[in-house]
Amino acid sequence: MVGKSEASKHCIGELCGEITDFSRLPSYGAARPPGLSSIMGGCGIAGCMDLNGGKIRGDKIARMLSIMSERENGLGSGYVAYGLFPDHKDEYCLQFFFDNEESMFAVEECLKKRGEITRDECVYTTNHTDIPLPHPMVWRYFFVPKSSSNPKYKDPDQCIVDLVMNINFSIHGAFCISSGKDMAVFKGNGFSYQIADYYDLSRYKAQMWCSHSRFPTNTPGWWAGAHPISLLDWSVCHNGEITSYGVNRKFVEMNGYKCTLLTDSEVITYTWDILVRKHGLPLQVAAFAMAPMYYRDMELMNDHNRQLAQQLRITYKEAFLNGPFSILVGRSRPEITMLAMADRKKLRPLIIGHNEDDGMIYAASEECAIRIADNDAYTWVTNPGNPMIARVGEGIIRYGTERPFEGAFNEQ
Amino acid sequence: MNSDMWKVPDRFRPVISSLCITCKKCIKECSYDVLEFNNGAIHAKHGCVACQRCVEMCPQDAIEIQRVPETMAPHGTYTERHRRAILSQANSGGVLLSSCGTDIPYNSIFDDLLLDAAQVTNPAIDPLRETVETKTYLGSRNGSLRLSSEGSFAVKPGCGIMMDMPVMLGHVSLGAVSYNTQKALFMAARRLNILAGTGEGGLHRDFREFAPHLNSEVASGRFGVNPDFLKDVASIEIKIGQGAKPGHGGHLPGEKVSDLISETRMIPLGTDALSPYPHHDIYSIEDLEQLIATLKEAVNYEHPVGVKIAAVHNIAAIASGAVRAGADFITLDGFRGGTGSTPRIIRDHAGIPIEAAVAVVDKRLTEEGLRNRVTLCAGGSIRSSADMIKMIALGADVVGVCTAALIAMGCRLCQSCHLGKCSWGIATQKPDLVSRMDPELGATRVVRLLSAWNEELKEILGAMGIDSVESLVGNRDRLRYIGPNPRIADIMGIKHAGEGWG
Numbered sequence: 011m012v013g014k015s016e017a018s019k020h021c022i023g024e025l026c027g028e029i030t031d032f033s034r035l036p037s038y039g040a041a042r043p044p045g046l047s048s049i050m051g052g053c054g055i056a057g058c059m060d061l062n063g064g065k066i067r068g069d070k071i072a073r074m075l076s077i078m079s080e081r082e083n084g085l086g087s088g089y090v091a092y093g094l095f096p097d098h099k100d101e102y103c104l105q106f107f108f109d110n111e112e113s114m115f116a117v118e119e120c121l122k123k124r125g126e127i128t129r130d131e132c133v134y135t136t137n138h139t140d141i142p143l144p145h146p147m148v149w150r151y152f153f154v155p156k157s158s159s160n161p162k163y164k165d166p167d168q169c170i171v172d173l174v175m176n177i178n179f180s181i182h183g184a185f186c187i188s189s190g191k192d193m194a195v196f197k198g199n200g201f202s203y204q205i206a207d208y209y210d211l212s213r214y215k216a217q218m219w220c221s222h223s224r225f226p227t228n229t230p231g232w233w234a235g236a237h238p239i240s241l242l243d244w245s246v247c248h249n250g251e252i253t254s255y256g257v258n259r260k261f262v263e264m265n266g267y268k269c270t271l272l273t274d275s276e277v278i279t280y281t282w283d284i285l286v287r288k289h290g291l292p293l294q295v296a297a298f299a300m301a302p303m304y305y306r307d308m309e310l311m312n313d314h315n316r317q318l319a320q321q322l323r324i325t326y327k328e329a330f331l332n333g334p335f336s337i338l339v340g341r342s343r344p345e346i347t348m349l350a351m352a353d354r355k356k357l358r359p360l361i362i363g364h365n366e367d368d369g370m371i372y373a374a375s376e377e378c379a380i381r382i383a384d385n386d387a388y389t390w391v392t393n394p395g396n397p398m399i400a401r402v403g404e405g406i407i408r409y410g411t412e413r414p415f416e417g418a419f420n421e422q
Numbered sequence: 423m424n425s426d427m428w429k430v431p432d433r434f435r436p437v438i439s440s441l442c443i444t445c446k447k448c449i450k451e452c453s454y455d456v457l458e459f460n461n462g463a464i465h466a467k468h469g470c471v472a473c474q475r476c477v478e479m480c481p482q483d484a485i486e487i488q489r490v491p492e493t494m495a496p497h498g499t500y501t502e503r504h505r506r507a508i509l510s511q512a513n514s515g516g517v518l519l520s521s522c523g524t525d526i527p528y529n530s531i532f533d534d535l536l537l538d539a540a541q542v543t544n545p546a547i548d549p550l551r552e553t554v555e556t557k558t559y560l561g562s563r564n565g566s567l568r569l570s571s572e573g574s575f576a577v578k579p580g581c582g583i584m585m586d587m588p589v590m591l592g593h594v595s596l597g598a599v600s601y602n603t604q605k606a607l608f609m610a611a612r613r614l615n616i617l618a619g620t621g622e623g624g625l626h627r628d629f630r631e632f633a634p635h636l637n638s639e640v641a642s643g644r645f646g647v648n649p650d651f652l653k654d655v656a657s658i659e660i661k662i663g664q665g666a667k668p669g670h671g672g673h674l675p676g677e678k679v680s681d682l683i684s685e686t687r688m689i690p691l692g693t694d695a696l697s698p699y700p701h702h703d704i705y706s707i708e709d710l711e712q713l714i715a716t717l718k719e720a721v722n723y724e725h726p727v728g729v730k731i732a733a734v735h736n737i738a739a740i741a742s743g744a745v746r747a748g749a750d751f752i753t754l755d756g757f758r759g760g761t762g763s764t765p766r767i768i769r770d771h772a773g774i775p776i777e778a779a780v781a782v783v784d785k786r787l788t789e790e791g792l793r794n795r796v797t798l799c800a801g802g803s804i805r806s807s808a809d810m811i812k813m814i815a816l817g818a819d820v821v822g823v824c825t826a827a828l829i830a831m832g833c834r835l836c837q838s839c840h841l842g843k844c845s846w847g848i849a850t851q852k853p854d855l856v857s858r859m860d861p862e863l864g865a866t867r868v869v870r871l872l873s874a875w876n877e878e879l880k881e882i883l884g885a886m887g888i889d890s891v892e893s894l895v896g897n898r899d900r901l902r903y904i905g906p907n908p909r910i911a912d913i914m915g916i917k918h919a920g921e922g923w924g
Binding site: 250253255256261264289291295306314318325326327328330332333334354357415418419420 | 540543544545547552553555557559563564565566567568569571572573574575579580582584788789791793794886887888889890892893894895896897898899900
């Protein structure tokens with residue numbers, strides 16, 4: 011009978027998410043784990059934003075994320091803060107993981123060739139942590155790209171995209187984890203509370219936070235592979251598994267992006283950049299390209315919307331994210347914006363919360379994440395495939411329960 | 423030895439059992455004149471092709487077709503097949519003709535591929551409970567959608583059509599097949615809301631009503647091509663080559679050019695209908711560009727114009743060139759594809775498997791940033807819904823099906839189309855034989871077959887956790903290779919069974 015009681019004790023331990031013995035799994039910093047070709051797994055996501063532009067301390071988002079303890083197993087977690095550098099708003103904030111000093115020198119060489127580093131600093135991390143080694147160096151650069159006569163680099167955003175892609179692809183031991191303006195990513199290979207402590211998030215105050223905790227099934231922990239996945243000021247926290255990944259990867263590669271992280275979440279980030287920044291689609295229209303309407307439902311729309319929905323689906327069929335997902339998308343330009351949506355069958359959870367009194371908006375996988383932050387918030391769920399959009403200074407633009415394309419365009 | 427024409431042994435023999443009531447129906451049904459009534463019983467002569475017509479029609483189930491055992495001394499190198507061919511050519515001195523796809527048992531790569539299914543980390547979808555979509559677009563795409571601030575299209579979107587499933591009935595011309603057969607295929611396409619190919623023989627005036635469901639063919643003979651024909655149909659396909667006979671033209675002998683054919687193809691009664699090997703106005707890629715532009719101009723840019731090419735060694739570069747020349751869709755035809763008549767030497771020995779061709783074309787067009795401008799169609803030896811699904815996962819938007827549809831209508835793949843005596847009324851112009859094909863019945867059976875395939879497609883998509891077919895197109899991550907040659911898997915961009923994602 012001894013064996014049985016030991017077994018049940020073990021089970022209870024598992025249920026409480028207390029399995030922390032991943033010592034047999036190797037851990038990787040900036041360099042890609044050998045042989046890794048794709049990462050997958052379940053996850054928890056949480057985000058909060060002050061619609062009035064007030065500042066939120068980082069320990070609040072850490073509490074929200076950590077309460078969903080069944081959604082992580084200690085192999086990756088991360089946070090992104092927006093509205094972080096009001097004094098450096100016009101410079102790109104590039105944050106890197108470095109495995110060694112050589113990779114750091116190589117990156118700095120690369121940066122100096124393409125622009126000016128206006129300031130650089132070590133990102134604070136604590137020495138007191140039980141996160142398994144190695145811990146990569148985390149370094150921050152404020153960077154202004156050179157204005158170039160080369161038409162390819164005329165657009166500074168494109169210059170940054172190429173720079174980041176090249177560094178991540180070719181400099182071993184270095185990885186750019188965020189490259190936007192007025193924002194920064196803090197992530198690593200550990201539990202959500204470990205990562206929050208490691209970076210001491212309570213020292214940061216931001217207008218918007220998004221976060222992610224990971225439950226990968228069998229892949230090694232990799233600091234750079236943790237979420238949020240960020241490019242320019244885009245950040246994506248993704249819970250799900252994209253069954254159309256092979257198709258979506260083709261879409262981003264056709265548009266000139268290199269897949270360096272090997273995750274389905276990576277292609278989501280790049281897809282937002284293509285659809286909104288490059289092709290100029292309104293945010294919610296891009297959302298309906300990634301979670302398109304059923305043809306059956308298009309028949310019920312008016313002529314204009316039906317044609318738009320059909321063309322969107324035909325043109326961007328490679329951008330269609332099939333399979334279960336819920337995502338939080340952040341952006342700092344033109345204003346700090348949060349978008350939260352689930353797949354068109356709503357196979358992953360997503361709940362939104364709003365407190366009118368203090369202007370806070372919340373989005374999370376589970377209601378407990380909202381309740382621990384604000385017991386009085388009004389909560390609702392978005393419709394399948396329908397985005398909630400909120401913007402600092404403007405409030406809630408879409409609740410995610412409206413009809414598709416409502417409010418996306420100027421009235422004719 | 424009385425003759426310089428020696429015997430080539432028969433391969434098949436009808437055997438009549440004691441159940442026979444000598445009703446002689448089989449004698450009437452046999453268009454190859456194999457059976458005769460003699461001394462109060464039915465007897466078999468030479469020349470049985472195993473078309474199975476007599477077996478199907480015998481009211482007593484008294485007939486069985488047996489394979490004649492190989493009687494020549496066995497030889498591992500000079501197989502009986504080789505020796506029969508040598509004897510035939512020594513008899514005739516000519517090129518050996520055959521029909522349908524090659525009968526040589528080449529290894530099928532389809533059979534070496536396995537599909538994925540969802541477990542735990544993503545949910546499988548039951549297509550009977552949840553929506554799983556198979557609607558498919560065929561036509562050109564812009565690669566991006568530019569909208570005005572009012573939400574109208576700032577750039578005109580591409581032109582094309584929607585079909586209810588990712589299937590297109592292949593091209594069979596009136597001439598290669600009978601009036602009734604073509605009518606049955608067209609009726610089936612309309613009921614399924616998909617496209618059917620007209621073949622290169624033009625469009626008979628009776629079939630104008632089907633035009634919105636037809637993919638017309640502009641082949642090297644240009645038979646029946648005129649502005650009305652082009653404007654009526656859903657899409658236009660320039661046929662450069664055919665999988666069963668790449669680099670070859672077509673030859674419909676004068677005796678088959680009846681009133682019906684003469685009128686449709688717009689050629690004099692009884693003359694041979696010759697399709698040249700190349701298009702004599704296309705000797706290089708820029709000529710193709712001109713023809714595409716001309717056809718688009720002719721139809722006012724309202725219908726997609728595509729190019730059909732046989733799967734040959736350099737297929738990826740050729741397909742890329744065709745897209746750059748302005749093709750809205752590309753149709754690839756594999757070397758095992760069917761035909762009504764072809765030199766056996768080409769059918770059996772030229773081209774590459776469609777599986778490899780589709781994968782490399784899809785890869786190449788993606789690398790060149792062109793894949794989101796076109797629709798990729800592929801056909802040639804699609805035997806089952808499994809082949810169809812694997813073809814889609816390899817990279818095809820639309821899958822061409824033809825031989826399977828003809829089998830559903832009666833064809834038994836006896837490979838004797840080129841004789842023009844098809845006992846099922848399919849590959850013949852003889853009025854008494856043509857009347858054996860009931861278009862209504864033929865259409866019904868094709869509709870049943872393809873509806874079943876579409877249901878099977880939904881089952882597989884659901885099992886993979888995919889709820890719309892476009893998310894499978896070129897999704898080679900969801901295929902694994904189990905065959906003997908990992909090199910081909912590499913070329914196609916497919917992992918080996920046992921390799922996971924991470």
